[in-house]
Amino acid sequence: MTEDNPNTDPEESKSTNGGSDRPDRRETTDDRSDDEAMANGGTSNHDEDTVDEESKRTQLDDVRENPEGQRLTSDHGVKISDTDNSLKAGERGPTIMEDFHFREKMTQFDHESIPERVVHARGTGAHGYFQPYDDPDLGEYEDISELTKASLFQDSDQKTPVFVRFSTVVGSRGSADTVRDVRGFATKFYTEEGNWDLVGNNIPIFFIQDAMEFPDLVHAIKPEPDDGIPQASAAHDTFWDFASLKPEITHMVMWVLSGRALPRAYRMMQGFGVHTFRLINEAGDSVFVKFHWTPKYGTNQLVWDETQKLAGKNPDFNRQDLYNVIEAGYEPEWELGVQIVEEDEADRFDFDLLDPTKIIPETEVPVRPIGKMVLNETPDNFFAEVEQVAFHPGNVVPGIDFSNDPLLQGRLFSYQDTQLNRFNSANWDEIPINRPIAERHNNQRAGFMRQEINQGKVSYKPNSIGDDHPKETPAAEGGYEHHAEKVDGHKIRNRSDSFQDHFTQARLFWNSMSEPEKENIIDAAHFELGKVDRMEIRERMVYDLFNNVDHEFARRVADGIGVNPPEEPGDELPDHDEADPSLSILNRTPDTIETRKVAVLVDDGFDAEHLETIRSTLEDEGARVSIVSKLLGDKEPENGDAIEADKSHVTTGSILFDAILVPGGEEHAESLKTQGDAKQFLLEAFKHKKPIAALGAGIDVLEAVELPDIELADDGDGQVSEHGVVTNRSSDDLAEFADAFVEAIAAHRHWDRSDSEVPA
Numbered sequence: 001m002t003e004d005n006p007n008t009d010p011e012e013s014k015s016t017n018g019g020s021d022r023p024d025r026r027e028t029t030d031d032r033s034d035d036e037a038m039a040n041g042g043t044s045n046h047d048e049d050t051v052d053e054e055s056k057r058t059q060l061d062d063v064r065e066n067p068e069g070q071r072l073t074s075d076h077g078v079k080i081s082d083t084d085n086s087l088k089a090g091e092r093g094p095t096i097m098e099d100f101h102f103r104e105k106m107t108q109f110d111h112e113s114i115p116e117r118v119v120h121a122r123g124t125g126a127h128g129y130f131q132p133y134d135d136p137d138l139g140e141y142e143d144i145s146e147l148t149k150a151s152l153f154q155d156s157d158q159k160t161p162v163f164v165r166f167s168t169v170v171g172s173r174g175s176a177d178t179v180r181d182v183r184g185f186a187t188k189f190y191t192e193e194g195n196w197d198l199v200g201n202n203i204p205i206f207f208i209q210d211a212m213e214f215p216d217l218v219h220a221i222k223p224e225p226d227d228g229i230p231q232a233s234a235a236h237d238t239f240w241d242f243a244s245l246k247p248e249i250t251h252m253v254m255w256v257l258s259g260r261a262l263p264r265a266y267r268m269m270q271g272f273g274v275h276t277f278r279l280i281n282e283a284g285d286s287v288f289v290k291f292h293w294t295p296k297y298g299t300n301q302l303v304w305d306e307t308q309k310l311a312g313k314n315p316d317f318n319r320q321d322l323y324n325v326i327e328a329g330y331e332p333e334w335e336l337g338v339q340i341v342e343e344d345e346a347d348r349f350d351f352d353l354l355d356p357t358k359i360i361p362e363t364e365v366p367v368r369p370i371g372k373m374v375l376n377e378t379p380d381n382f383f384a385e386v387e388q389v390a391f392h393p394g395n396v397v398p399g400i401d402f403s404n405d406p407l408l409q410g411r412l413f414s415y416q417d418t419q420l421n422r423f424n425s426a427n428w429d430e431i432p433i434n435r436p437i438a439e440r441h442n443n444q445r446a447g448f449m450r451q452e453i454n455q456g457k458v459s460y461k462p463n464s465i466g467d468d469h470p471k472e473t474p475a476a477e478g479g480y481e482h483h484a485e486k487v488d489g490h491k492i493r494n495r496s497d498s499f500q501d502h503f504t505q506a507r508l509f510w511n512s513m514s515e516p517e518k519e520n521i522i523d524a525a526h527f528e529l530g531k532v533d534r535m536e537i538r539e540r541m542v543y544d545l546f547n548n549v550d551h552e553f554a555r556r557v558a559d560g561i562g563v564n565p566p567e568e569p570g571d572e573l574p575d576h577d578e579a580d581p582s583l584s585i586l587n588r589t590p591d592t593i594e595t596r597k598v599a600v601l602v603d604d605g606f607d608a609e610h611l612e613t614i615r616s617t618l619e620d621e622g623a624r625v626s627i628v629s630k631l632l633g634d635k636e637p638e639n640g641d642a643i644e645a646d647k648s649h650v651t652t653g654s655i656l657f658d659a660i661l662v663p664g665g666e667e668h669a670e671s672l673k674t675q676g677d678a679k680q681f682l683l684e685a686f687k688h689k690k691p692i693a694a695l696g697a698g699i700d701v702l703e704a705v706e707l708p709d710i711e712l713a714d715d716g717d718g719q720v721s722e723h724g725v726v727t728n729r730s731s732d733d734l735a736e737f738a739d740a741f742v743e744a745i746a747a748h749r750h751w752d753r754s755d756s757e758v759p760a
């Protein structure tokens with residue numbers, strides 16, 4: 001199995017077939033008859049009746065290229081006899097202009113890159129499908145069709161293909177994955193009625209309320225314009241200067257300082273549509289909706305020290321995780337949920353549904369699960385799929401519509417525009433990854449890199465020559481019609497009074513955090529603001545923003561950044577102590593260890609029975625187990641067969657694992673006790689709150705590193721389990737021991753440890 005190491009040998013995970021171990025998918029489409037292709041107007045290989053999970057794959061198959069067993073050719077199909085030497089006038093002479101192969105090879109290379117996304121430049125993606133639940137519990141609504149006519153939600157037997165791209169926001173394409181940042185969560189649904197792009201984030205709110213502020217926000221948070229520093233980080237003066245002058249940012253800042261901005265994996269984070277959208281049913285009735293993605297593997301975070309070390313040890317940590325997990329056969333899954341608010345109920349909240357800096361608390365409106373999304377296929381080609389996928393919140397299908405959220409309204413312009421910059425053509429929607437499986441027929445023509453060959457004489461409407469085709473479709477037959485909302489107002493450049501409360505929900509978020517989460521937020525503020533040079537910016541953050549969220553919080557932040565703690569609570573401190581349990585990550589850890597990574601520290605002389613028994617339980621539960629040793633090669637146990645180490649200390653580290661096991665065996669334990677790397681592995685895992693288990697003499701290694709305030713099992717104690725450290729001197733009941741370890745891993749992190757004196 002390949003592990004999360006940047007130096008992974010590609011040979012480990014790929015075999016033949018042009019470096020790919022998947023079937024040559026081109027074969028499947030070659031069977032398609034010409035008639036079929038013609039019937040689809042040459043634009044799609046599917047008609048509406050055949051849209052299913054495979055539809056998008058089959059369409060992509062047409063353009064896959066596989067070099068296995070093939071000859072090298074030019075771009076124009078001419079076989080090449082030598083691709084190492086340019087054509088020269090004499091052996092040591094100058095290169096000749098006529099060398100078309102040299103010119104083509106070099107020109108193609110010179111033009112290989114396209115502009116990176118202005119935000120969300122770094123990401124990764126995967127294919128999968130969405131499937132509605134049969135008979136979801138919709139509360140007062142009988143059926144999903146009462147809420148929306150969108151066809152992808154109607155039939156629980158229908159799987160709609162999706163492509164999802166996850167991303168960081170601030171860093172450039174080559175930056176590290178584990179920085180403190182919001183994560184993008186963008187889903188393209190290839191529905192039979194056209195593409196729907198749900199372009200969301202892993203945090204349910206945003207920094208600003210109006211699209212007009214976006215360029216300022218992004219300029220403030222990106223590297224500073226004079227020195228281009230820092231990369232992929234908010235910890236610098238310009239971001240906090242902007243923030244300290246924009247109280248509307250307070251709620252988002254609380255989320256960004258929390259563990260939400262340090263996801264353990266893309267498959268372990270929630271996703272949100274953020275804005276209020278509309279659902280529209282057949283009768284044309286509208287309800288407001290917020291979209292939620294809830295991960296099957298739970299919402300889990302990394303700890304700060306770990307993220308910083310990962311950024312060096314494996315900057316591709318999240319990207320590689322998603323790839324490896326899917327390649328290993330796991331299927332990351334999310335539940336799609338909706339919060340529904342009737343139009344005439346919209347005024348009952350003490351915030352504005354159109355304000356993107358607000359959530360609808362789950363204590364007020366429940367999230368109703370309506371379907372699931374499964375990711376089950378990695379891309380074949382990073383550039384063609386992940387880099388070229390282009391999202392646009394304006395891509396909606398009948399049954400889904402917009403609200404007047406001024407941030408959303410601005411996005412409806414920006415995404416189309418940014419794609420023109422990235423692709424240099426309005427034809428970006430024809431690229432295979434962006435092309436719908438629904439048929440396309442219109443009079444939009446030509447332009448750079450046009451792929452379609454539009455037949456016929458007419459490219460205008462109305463026309464009589466082509467019988468007025470392609471014809472419009474009335475709403476009753478599936479044509480998109482915008483919701484006929486009544487709008488009446490003066491033309492003004494203003495912010496609604498209903499957008500002015502910036503602290504009530506920031507306080508709700510703070511109140512909803514567990515004590516360790518609160519400490520994480522304070523530590524994060526100490527880091528972020530500790531890097532701000534200008535004292536007045538630090539002071540404004542404490543006095544004008546944090547002191548209006550919680551007085552004690554503001555004082556604790558002030559203490560760590562050289563600011564005088566405020567004496568009194570802020571003038572705008574909300575008078576409430578409400579909390580919403582759904583906001584705490586700690587309430588979102590499911591009872592499963594599927595996909596978790598466990599390192600077993602071994603050296604010669606380990607107890608093979610320990611290792612094999614625990615390993616088989618962990619693997620039965622879906623965990624991934626790696627043998628880690630000082631050096632690679634075979635390790636001889638005191639009993640049983642030798643095993644091969646998967647990783648050595650130089651090629652891995654505790655930060656790449658979720659849990660650690662030290663089996664028994666006298667000689668092996670004695671050796672581990674003398675290895676600084678092994679001791680560091682344990683101390684660091686302990687400091688990062690990870691579950692640790694040791695058996696027999698393996699406990700001696702834990703004793704040697706002196707874990708503070710942890711009772712370890714002694715002879716006759718039986719099993720001892722404390723703060724996620726599970727130990728047993730005896731091998732009498734290994735099954736019980738394995739179960740206790742599984743339970744400790746399922747808890748993910750053990751926040752109740754006192755580890756401040758651990759040096760790691």
Ligand code: HDE
Pocket residue numbers: 117118119120123165166167183184185186199200201206210211212214272273274275356389390391407408410411414415416418419
């Ligand atoms: Fe984006 N955003 N955004 N954004 N956004 C882009 O589009 C923009 C916002 C989000 O994986 C850009 O194709 C404006 C909120 C994701 O390809 C650009 C505003 C949310 C992605 C753009 C916002 C998002 C983007 C850059 C304020 C969560 C990555 C490249 C009005 C609901 C999609 C691109 C991918 C990307 C503009 C705010 C999510 C420039 C103007 C709020 C996940 O068009």
